[in-house]
Amino acid sequence: DIVLTQSPTLAVSLEQRGTISCKTSQNVDNYGISFMHWYQQKPGQQPKLLIYEGSNLASGIPARFSGSGSGTDFTLTIDPVEADDIATYYCHQSRDYPRTFGGGTKLKLK
Amino acid sequence: EVQLVESGGGLVQPGRSLKLSCLASGFTFSNYGMNWIRQAPGKGLEWVASISSSSSYIYYADTVKGRLTISRDNAKNTLYLQMTSLRSEDTALYYCVRQGYRDWFAYWGQGTLVTVSS
Numbered sequence: 001d002i003v004l005t006q007s008p009t010l011a012v013s014l015e016q017r018g019t020i021s022c023k024t025s026q027n028v029d030n031y032g033i034s035f036m037h038w039y040q041q042k043p044g045q046q047p048k049l050l051i052y053e054g055s056n057l058a059s060g061i062p063a064r065f066s067g068s069g070s071g072t073d074f075t076l077t078i079d080p081v082e083a084d085d086i087a088t089y090y091c092h093q094s095r096d097y098p099r100t101f102g103g104g105t106k107l108k109l110k
Numbered sequence: 111e112v113q114l115v116e117s118g119g120g121l122v123q124p125g126r127s128l129k130l131s132c133l134a135s136g137f138t139f140s141n142y143g144m145n146w147i148r149q150a151p152g153k154g155l156e157w158v159a160s161i162s163s164s165s166s167y168i169y170y171a172d173t174v175k176g177r178l179t180i181s182r183d184n185a186k187n188t189l190y191l192q193m194t195s196l197r198s199e200d201t202a203l204y205y206c207v208r209q210g211y212r213d214w215f216a217y218w219g220q221g222t223l224v225t226v227s228s
Contacts, residue, residue: 037214039155046218047155052210090155094213097169099145099157 002026002093004102011110017079020105022091024072035095038076042087112136112217114206119222122196132189132206140184143209146191148202196226
């Protein structure tokens with residue numbers, strides 16, 4: 001199984017940049033595509049797709065969210081962080097079965 | 111607008127069965143792969159099962175293989191999860207999720223809560 005590792009929490013100040021990392025135990029790239037995706041989950045809500053295939057912004061997602069990385073190292077960046085961004089963020093790989101998620105990174109205000 | 115509405119959750123005793131349903135609307139259901147993903151209370155996300163658009167390909171997490179069965183009825187725009195031999199560790203909010211083109215999880219339902227307890 002491909003294991004995805006995220007830091008449990010990240011404390012940021014409003015209007016600053018927040019970066020969330022996701023490291024995978026195996027390469028999740030294939031045919032030049034990164035099979036890495038990011039989701040946001042606010043308390044009491046279902047997760048929402050933010051970024052697909054490493055760096056593509058999902059429909060309706062603000063441009064302050066961006067994704068980067070390849071291979072086994074990926075990053076979700078929020079710049080600038082707004083109060084509405086306080087949530088838990090999950091990475092997910094679809095390179096192989098079983099599909100796996102990172103443990104989630106809870107974004108907190110400093 | 112894509113809508114996924116789960117139903118069928120509830121309180122069930124260990125060892126018993128339950129069947130979840132997910133009614134899809136706002137898109138051509140028969141064109142998309144579908145998934146069940148669960149989240150135990152206060153925990154992270156766990157992928158449970160996937161089914162391709164025509165039911166030709168089905169995959170399960172090892173933790174549920176042999177006990178949970180994913181299926182779909184394209185004529186009824188409905189996804190199912192038959193759950194048998196339920197255990198306390200199956201207690202979770204179960205989400206119905208539509209796939210994107212290369213298997214990202216594009217749309218999520220609100221979830222239905224399954225509680226396994228005596």
